[in-house]
Amino acid sequence: MPKLKKTIKTIKKVVKVETQPIELRDYDLVVIVSSKVKSEKRLEVIGGVKKVVEKLGGELKKTGEMGLRDLAYTIAGEQSGWYASLEVGLNPLTCAKFEESLKQNKNILRHLLIKK
Numbered sequence: 001m002p003k004l005k006k007t008i009k010t011i012k013k014v015v016k017v018e019t020q021p022i023e024l025r026d027y028d029l030v031v032i033v034s035s036k037v038k039s040e041k042r043l044e045v046i047g048g049v050k051k052v053v054e055k056l057g058g059e060l061k062k063t064g065e066m067g068l069r070d071l072a073y074t075i076a077g078e079q080s081g082w083y084a085s086l087e088v089g090l091n092p093l094t095c096a097k098f099e100e101s102l103k104q105n106k107n108i109l110r111h112l113l114i115k116k
Contacts, residue, residue: 024058024089026116031102032081032109035068042082045107049086052101058090075109 033045050060066083075081090098095113102111 022091022093025092026061027088027090027095028114028116029086029088029111031084031086031111032071032075033084034076034107034109035078035080035082037082037107041107045105046084046086048105049102052098053088053090056090056094056098058088058094058098060086060088062087071109078109081109 029049031046031049033042037045046063050063053060064085066085068080068082070080071078099111099113102108102113
């Protein structure tokens with residue numbers, strides 16, 4: 001019987017932890033958009049990233065474009081790409097889903113997500 005009481009206490013602790021609101025963490029995100037993407041489409045790609053952040057319960061704080069730059073090495077047969085930096089607030093538990101959605105976007109060559 002003592003084992004059952006210990007299990008019930010553990011379950012109560014887990015339930016308490018899950019009901020507490022999780023704070024958003026600040027992250028810096030840099031994406032490299034394919035150089036083949038035209039100007040209007042490039043803004044749509046960045047807008048798509050914003051939609052994914054909001055869908056996951058996060059917020060987009062700041063965006064900035066760094067322009068077209070040459071790559072240090074060839075990525076997917078491309079020598080250059082459009083760099084964009086974003087500051088986002090995300091739930092730490094949804095970062096894996098967010099990065100997976102960035103990987104699935106064919107117009108994004110590379111991304112880097114760093115916790116502030």
